[in-house]
Amino acid sequence: MSAAEIISIYAIAAIWAMMLLNVALSIGGYVYIYRCNRTDGSIPPPNGEYPMVSVLVPAHNEALVLKRTVQALLNFDYPADRYEIIVINDNSTDNTEEIMADLARRYSRNRLMCISTDKVVGGTGKSNALNIGFSVARGSVIAIYDADNTPEPKALRLLVENLIADDKLGAVIGKFRTRNRNASILSRFVNIETLSHQCMNQAGRYFFFKLCTIPGTNYVIRRSIIEEVGGWDVKALSEDTEISFRIYRMGYTIKLLPQAVTWEQEPHLLPVWFKQRVRWAKGNLYVMIKNFKYTFDPGAGPMRLDTLYYALVYSVMLSSLVASDFIFLGGVLGTVQVKLGGFSSTLWGMAILVFIANVMLTLSLERNEFTLESLGLVALMLFTYAKLWVFVVVKAAWDSTMDVLLKREVKWDKTVRYVENQ
Amino acid sequence: MRCKAAIACLLALLLAAGGVLAEESPEEDSPAETRGGVLVIYPEEADRRGMADNLSAIAQTLFSLRCDADFVEAQDAGEVIGLYEQVIWCATTVSERMDPAVLQDYEGALLMLGAADGLSAFGVEAVDAFAGSFIAVGEYAFVDELSRKHSTPVLNAGQITDAAYRSGTLSAAKGQIPMASGNGHRHYIALCDYTDAFSQAVLLQETAQWLWPYESRMHTYTEHVVLSPVYPFADPYRLRELVDYMVARKMVFTISVMPIYEHSDYPAMKQFCEVLRYAQANGGAVILHAPIVQNGVDAEELAEQLTLATMNYCDLGVYPLALEIPSAWLFREDLLPILGRYRTLFLTELDAFADQAVRDLNFGNYLRLGSQQVVPALRLDETGVSRVARCGTAVYLDMGMTEDERLHTVIEAARNAPIPMQSLWNMEQAVYLNDGHSLTWDQNTLKVDEAQRWITYAPTEQTERFNYRRNDYYRFVANLSNQNYFLISISAGVLILFLFLARRSRGQMHRRFLLKKTPETGEDQHVGS
Numbered sequence: 001m002s003a004a005e006i007i008s009i010y011a012i013a014a015i016w017a018m019m020l021l022n023v024a025l026s027i028g029g030y031v032y033i034y035r036c037n038r039t040d041g042s043i044p045p046p047n048g049e050y051p052m053v054s055v056l057v058p059a060h061n062e063a064l065v066l067k068r069t070v071q072a073l074l075n076f077d078y079p080a081d082r083y084e085i086i087v088i089n090d091n092s093t094d095n096t097e098e099i100m101a102d103l104a105r106r107y108s109r110n111r112l113m114c115i116s117t118d119k120v121v122g123g124t125g126k127s128n129a130l131n132i133g134f135s136v137a138r139g140s141v142i143a144i145y146d147a148d149n150t151p152e153p154k155a156l157r158l159l160v161e162n163l164i165a166d167d168k169l170g171a172v173i174g175k176f177r178t179r180n181r182n183a184s185i186l187s188r189f190v191n192i193e194t195l196s197h198q199c200m201n202q203a204g205r206y207f208f209f210k211l212c213t214i215p216g217t218n219y220v221i222r223r224s225i226i227e228e229v230g231g232w233d234v235k236a237l238s239e240d241t242e243i244s245f246r247i248y249r250m251g252y253t254i255k256l257l258p259q260a261v262t263w264e265q266e267p268h269l270l271p272v273w274f275k276q277r278v279r280w281a282k283g284n285l286y287v288m289i290k291n292f293k294y295t296f297d298p299g300a301g302p303m304r305l306d307t308l309y310y311a312l313v314y315s316v317m318l319s320s321l322v323a324s325d326f327i328f329l330g331g332v333l334g335t336v337q338v339k340l341g342g343f344s345s346t347l348w349g350m351a352i353l354v355f356i357a358n359v360m361l362t363l364s365l366e367r368n369e370f371t372l373e374s375l376g377l378v379a380l381m382l383f384t385y386a387k388l389w390v391f392v393v394v395k396a397a398w399d400s401t402m403d404v405l406l407k408r409e410v411k412w413d414k415t416v417r418y419v420e421n422q
Numbered sequence: 423m424r425c426k427a428a429i430a431c432l433l434a435l436l437l438a439a440g441g442v443l444a445e446e447s448p449e450e451d452s453p454a455e456t457r458g459g460v461l462v463i464y465p466e467e468a469d470r471r472g473m474a475d476n477l478s479a480i481a482q483t484l485f486s487l488r489c490d491a492d493f494v495e496a497q498d499a500g501e502v503i504g505l506y507e508q509v510i511w512c513a514t515t516v517s518e519r520m521d522p523a524v525l526q527d528y529e530g531a532l533l534m535l536g537a538a539d540g541l542s543a544f545g546v547e548a549v550d551a552f553a554g555s556f557i558a559v560g561e562y563a564f565v566d567e568l569s570r571k572h573s574t575p576v577l578n579a580g581q582i583t584d585a586a587y588r589s590g591t592l593s594a595a596k597g598q599i600p601m602a603s604g605n606g607h608r609h610y611i612a613l614c615d616y617t618d619a620f621s622q623a624v625l626l627q628e629t630a631q632w633l634w635p636y637e638s639r640m641h642t643y644t645e646h647v648v649l650s651p652v653y654p655f656a657d658p659y660r661l662r663e664l665v666d667y668m669v670a671r672k673m674v675f676t677i678s679v680m681p682i683y684e685h686s687d688y689p690a691m692k693q694f695c696e697v698l699r700y701a702q703a704n705g706g707a708v709i710l711h712a713p714i715v716q717n718g719v720d721a722e723e724l725a726e727q728l729t730l731a732t733m734n735y736c737d738l739g740v741y742p743l744a745l746e747i748p749s750a751w752l753f754r755e756d757l758l759p760i761l762g763r764y765r766t767l768f769l770t771e772l773d774a775f776a777d778q779a780v781r782d783l784n785f786g787n788y789l790r791l792g793s794q795q796v797v798p799a800l801r802l803d804e805t806g807v808s809r810v811a812r813c814g815t816a817v818y819l820d821m822g823m824t825e826d827e828r829l830h831t832v833i834e835a836a837r838n839a840p841i842p843m844q845s846l847w848n849m850e851q852a853v854y855l856n857d858g859h860s861l862t863w864d865q866n867t868l869k870v871d872e873a874q875r876w877i878t879y880a881p882t883e884q885t886e887r888f889n890y891r892r893n894d895y896y897r898f899v900a901n902l903s904n905q906n907y908f909l910i911s912i913s914a915g916v917l918i919l920f921l922f923l924a925r926r927s928r929g930q931m932h933r934r935f936l937l938k939k940t941p942e943t944g945e946d947q948h949v950g951s
Contacts, residue, residue, distance in 0.1 A: 009902075012902075016909060020912065023916050027919070027923070030923055030927070034926070034927060034930065037930055037934065038930075340902055346910060347906050347909055347910050347913070350909070350910055350913035350914065350917075351909075351913065353913070353917055354913050354916055354917060354920075357916070357917050357920040357921070357924075358916075358920065360920070360924060361920045361923055361924050361927075364923070364924040364927040364928055364931075365927050365930075365931075367931055367934075367935055370924070370927075370928060370931075
């Protein structure tokens with residue numbers, strides 16, 4: 001058997017194994033969200049007292065979107081005297097500070113606080129900004145929202161109610177939706193991707209293993225945890241994933257609450273999207289390498305499954321996709337010959353159908369998403385958008401390697417925003 | 423000892439003298455005075471497709487008459503024209519005219535085709551009534567002396583003014599001229615398109631008249647009746663009926679079979695070869711049809727394919743004695759060595775796949791006959807006007823396109839032709855293949871790889887249950903059909919489950935956003951519009 005044939009068998013086995021794993025996660029996620037949709041998610045505190053919440057909003061050059069975000073945060077149905085909003089204007093070079101000053105004048109200083117950093121203490125990334133915001137936060141519960149978010153009014157209340165109702169929970173995360181889904185075909189793809197990801201990966205893992213990962217926005221976390229872990233890891237580009245792992249190691253769990261929804265602006269241009277995804281992938285690689293040792297540590301709890309899952313995605317899935325693409329290309333060019341019998345074109349057709357059905361199943365749980373248009377987009381995604389993931393991870397792996405070899409400082413690439421038609 | 427030394431000295435002297443004599447021999451350095459065959463001169467940069475058709479027709483005509491042909495562009499003709507005793511001047515295209523100055527000092531036999539422009543020095547005068555290019559009505563009497571009419575294009579046609587020989591007529595609105603005219607060794611045919619059967623028949627008869635004005639050599643040639651193309655997956659019973667039909671009429675015939683490279687042990691192949699063995703045992707011969715190649719022919723690959731296909735047939739008692747090729751291959755210099763391995767070649771017409779190749783053809787590279795015989799193919803036309811009844815050639819019976827009734831008509835036409843039928847078994851045959859394989863028929867002895875074979879036929883029992891190894895991927899290094907089946911089953915189950923779940927969640931969405939329970943009755947009611 002030639003090397004190409006061994007690699008082919010590996011790629012086929014890996015791709016199908018990952019696909020079946022995702023099918024199982026989708027079914028679990030479906031059941032969980034289906035059950036959640038039967039309720040409104042509210043668990044009012046028995047004594048009617050809501051804890052003090054500090055809402056942290058890190059903002060670096062967010063002038064285009066920040067005003068809308070703050071207005072949405074001020075519109076929470078959470079008791080007004082029980083939450084504060086802390087915007088960390090992190091060394092912005094645009095007019096974010098002016099906008100914040102204007103907003104601070106218009107709203108009570110007790111509810112809205114703006115901290116501006118300079119290039120000496122700020123501008124090094126989201127983790128650093130959160131740590132600065134946390135240093136002045138008064139709440140026993142910390143909520144995090146990105147500067148481009150417009151959460152629904154009930155989102156904060158639902159998250160906090162669920163957090164305080166269960167002492168085992170370290171954090172509760174909500175769902176995020178794409179506000180600008182119709183901006184371009186890319187933003188439509190992103191919308192479908194985020195919905196299916198949250199159902200398949202987040203809800204599915206939570207259903208089976210009580211595991212999910214903080215998504216970076218629309219979540220609440222106990223202040224005590226932040227204090228215990230010493231704040232956010234400033235070296236991590238995916239500070240959300242990194243802190244998730246630490247929460248699990250402390251024995252807490254993270255709950256997904258799909259009824260708590262925020263809407264956010266997603267990249268609608270390919271270069272912006274690519275930059276953002278490379279940053280995420282770099283962050284995830286960092287977290288995976290940092291935490292992989294816990295995979296074999298029985299004391300690490302269920303997070304071992306997560307480190308294993310990340311390792312599978314970034315090593316097995318990536319390598320199998322790259323290998324299959326190269327073998328396909330080599331076959332077309334006639335440079336690679338694979339003599340593996342027994343695989344029919346029906347199977348490939350079924351694989352495509354399963355992929356499409358899998359994504360459509362996750363969309364069926366959302367209002368106005370289970371449409372023929374979505375069906376066409378999902379089919380198109382398979383051959384276009386999904387292929388980009390390989391390039392993203394390869395670029396991220398290359399950049400991470402070069403960062404280590406050249407001892408470069410990890411750089412936070414800000415996602416560029418744009419003005420939406422409201 | 424002294425005697426031996428004397429002999430040695432004598433031998434040394436003889437060898438030295440031989441060397442000196444060899445060096446001084448004038449014959450080694452001087453070029454041959456003449457080169458056999460006919461030189462065909464054609465215009466430079468002419469319409470390649472049209473010219474290729476005409477040159478192919480001329481080549482096939484000359485092959486029919488067992489003459490070699492060399493082709494040269496007009497600009498290069500001056501260098502070689504003196505080497506030939508016969509020259510054909512082919513001015514049949516409009517796009518480029520040739521300067522007849524090249525013929526100025528030529529004194530050999532000259533056949534001029536097409537436009538009469540500039541040929542007055544050779545006795546040909548253009549006729550005003552035929553100036554320009556248009557369609558004229560040609561009338562010609564073949565050897566059966568029955569005149570036949572045919573519309574044919576002409577281009578500045580003319581005639582030899584003091585012709586001692588005239589044949590046929592070309593009629594236009596304002597006049598009439600002979601279709602062919604001649605005087606001594608100068609001969610002229612006014613037709614400019616030789617792609618149809620009528621014109622080809624005229625060309626053949628007039629070329630024979632030009633080459634041998636005082637004898638009728640044509641009738642010494644023969645015709646081959648060829649069933650072509652014949653595929654193994656075609657109905658073997660139909661082939662058997664046709665063979666029986668011809669055997670009953672004591673006809674000799676040839677079957678052109680398509681090459682088979684693999685699965686030669688399949689029942690269909692064995693059944694097919696049984697019919698072929700039956701045909702061989704009843705006087706029929708088998709030839710191999712060239713592989714159909716769409717993306718250009720690679721000489722090395724072709725040789726491999728021919729070897730494989732020929733040996734596959736030989737293993738089943740069928741012996742392809744010759745090769746059938748597209749006529750365009752004769753212009754391929756790289757293929758000529760492979761074609762030279764066959765004693766007999768059958769030519770088919772230019773096919774669609776040869777179009778691209780024709781544009782790149784170098785007519786200068788052309789097969790020379792030597793001891794080979796090349797049998798041009800012809801298809802019978804509806805009117806019966808073709809070379810079939812005029813000369814030796816291969817009559818093609820198109821198995822793929824023709825109904826039995828028409829095939830019978832065509833067979834009868836070939837049978838009633840004045841030309842005797844020829845069998846490949848009546849001639850020596852030789853086929854040389856790769857890896858030293860060979861197939862020869864010499865002195866009534868058939869040999870494959872030097873081992874004698876006999877033509878035999880005995881009906882065999884067909885295997886009812888043949889293992890086609892459909893699920894036996896023996897050529898694969900790994901068989902994953904079980905995994906394939908497993909994954910398809912899993913996928914089908916997943917799809918069904920997903921459909922069920924999607925339907926269920928749509929119902930939930932419907933209840934959440936479109937229906938709301940009424941407080942009084944508890945029944946569903948629509949919410950909003």
